[in-house]
Amino acid sequence: MTPSARPPDPLTFEVVELIGAVVNRYREEYEEAAGKHGLTGAQARVLRLLSIEAAPMRRIARKLHCEPSNITGIVDRLEARGLVERRPDAGDRRVKLAAVTDEGREVASQLRESLDFAREPLSDLSVEERTVLRDLLRRMLGVD
Amino acid sequence: MTPSARPPDPLTFEVVELIGAVVNRYREEYEEAAGKHGLTGAQARVLRLLSIEAAPMRRIARKLHCEPSNITGIVDRLEARGLVERRPDAGDRRVKLAAVTDEGREVASQLRESLDFAREPLSDLSVEERTVLRDLLRRMLGVD
DNA sequence: TATTGTTATACTCTATAACTATA
DNA sequence: TATAGTTATAGAGTATAACAATA
Numbered sequence: 001m002t003p004s005a006r007p008p009d010p011l012t013f014e015v016v017e018l019i020g021a022v023v024n025r026y027r028e029e030y031e032e033a034a035g036k037h038g039l040t041g042a043q044a045r046v047l048r049l050l051s052i053e054a055a056p057m058r059r060i061a062r063k064l065h066c067e068p069s070n071i072t073g074i075v076d077r078l079e080a081r082g083l084v085e086r087r088p089d090a091g092d093r094r095v096k097l098a099a100v101t102d103e104g105r106e107v108a109s110q111l112r113e114s115l116d117f118a119r120e121p122l123s124d125l126s127v128e129e130r131t132v133l134r135d136l137l138r139r140m141l142g143v144d
Numbered sequence: 145m146t147p148s149a150r151p152p153d154p155l156t157f158e159v160v161e162l163i164g165a166v167v168n169r170y171r172e173e174y175e176e177a178a179g180k181h182g183l184t185g186a187q188a189r190v191l192r193l194l195s196i197e198a199a200p201m202r203r204i205a206r207k208l209h210c211e212p213s214n215i216t217g218i219v220d221r222l223e224a225r226g227l228v229e230r231r232p233d234a235g236d237r238r239v240k241l242a243a244v245t246d247e248g249r250e251v252a253s254q255l256r257e258s259l260d261f262a263r264e265p266l267s268d269l270s271v272e273e274r275t276v277l278r279d280l281l282r283r284m285l286g287v288d
Numbered sequence: 289t290a291t292t293g294t295t296a297t298a299c300t301c302t303a304t305a306a307c308t309a310t311a
Numbered sequence: 312t313a314t315a316g317t318t319a320t321a322g323a324g325t326a327t328a329a330c331a332a333t334a
Contacts, residue, residue: 011274012266016259018281023170025285026163028209040302042324057293065172067326072294074324094292094333119156121284130155133280136273137162140265141169184325186301201316211303216317218301238310238315 033114037107038081044111046074047100050084051108054099071098083107177258181251182225188255190218191244194228195252198243215242227251 027041034044042064049055049063057075061068075098078084083104089095100108122130138144171185178188186208193199193207201219205212219242222228227248233239244252266274282288 011271011278012263015266015274015278015281016263018278018285019166019170021285022163022281023167026167027171040323058291066324068293069295069327070325077323092292092334096293115160119160121286122156122159124283124286125280127155129280129283130159132276134155134159134162136269136277136280137159137166139268139273141162141165142265142268143162184300202314210301212316213304213318214302221300233315236311236315238308240316 030115033111036114037111039107039111042074043078046071046098047078047083047104047108048111050098050100051105054087054097056089056095056097058095060098078104174259177255180258181255183251183255186218187222190215190242191222191227191248191252192255194242194244195249198231198241200233200239200241202239204242222248 030044031041034041037044039047045064046060049060055063057071058068060075061071064071075084075086079086082101084098085101087097087099089097122133125133174188175185178185181188183191189208190204193204199207201215202212204219205215208215219228219230223230226245228242229245231241231243233241266277269277
């Protein structure tokens with residue numbers, strides 16, 4: 001309780017509010033983009049994850065910060081639509097690897113493109129401003 | 145399809161990725177903060193909305209971009225916990241106004257404070273940097 | 289014994305459609 | 312007739328607990 005009990009510096013407060021606004025807008029448009037492909041937000045997130053690299057169910061759950069049992073159903077639905085498939089793991093027969101199919105890779109790619117929405121508001125910023133924004137976001141996230 | 149089919153300028157691409165990372169982190173920590181108060185994310189969002197101003201069910205739905213029928217259940221649960229109450233509207237007897245109780249206002253306030261998490265990563269930025277960030281976010285969101 | 293994925297269960301959120309009471 | 316809120320329903324996400332197969 002005590003550590004963050006600082007006086008609510010108005011500047012920081014406003015930045016937090018603005019980030020909240022960006023978060024809301026991003027999420028709304030993300031859900032909408034997913035919906036256009038007949039996917040829920042959670043399905044789209046898993047698909048995006050797998051389009052980067054195949055992964056065991058457990059790891060997907062860890063990355064999405066949810067219970068592994070939930071991933072079963074999400075991958076079931078993606079698999080039923082032919083976007084993802086389950087493969088055995090060479091080294092450990094308990095493990096199942098979820099991997100995107102060619103069609104899944106294509107949908108993930110289209111999804112990424114329709115996610116351009118986030119690019120839209122950025123078009124009002126100059127290259128210099130975007131560079132500043134990038135560096136600030138990196139530092140905010142603790143990226144070196 | 146055509147309008148946003150621009151070459152994927154790497155700088156903009158990275159900024160979009162970083163914003164996505166911020167969105168994910170914000171959401172996770174928001175859900176966690178709500179959970180500490182025994183609330184779901186949706187309940188916390190409605191409570192925050194009502195802590196600013198009482199509102200008819202319909203308006204809550206519009207602000208949360210969901211169907212009005214969903215608000216019934218969410219307000220039901222908040223009301224069952226004594227955080228919110230339904231009041232008649234003076235001018236239109238069809239309307240029900242949802243309003244926070246004193247306890248609801250208190251929880252909303254605590255929630256806002258525990259939401260300080262978002263302030264944490266900002267502490268690494270100087271005042272000047274936070275000002276730049278604020279102005280960039282404002283422009284991104286189309287705030288004048 | 290411990291771990292991986294799954295199933296079963298219960299709760300919540302969500303959209304859709306039909307209902308009621310007002311307007 | 313149109314609108315505000317609700318109810319009923321179905322699908323999806325979520326956590327928890329228990330299970331089979333494998334380590």
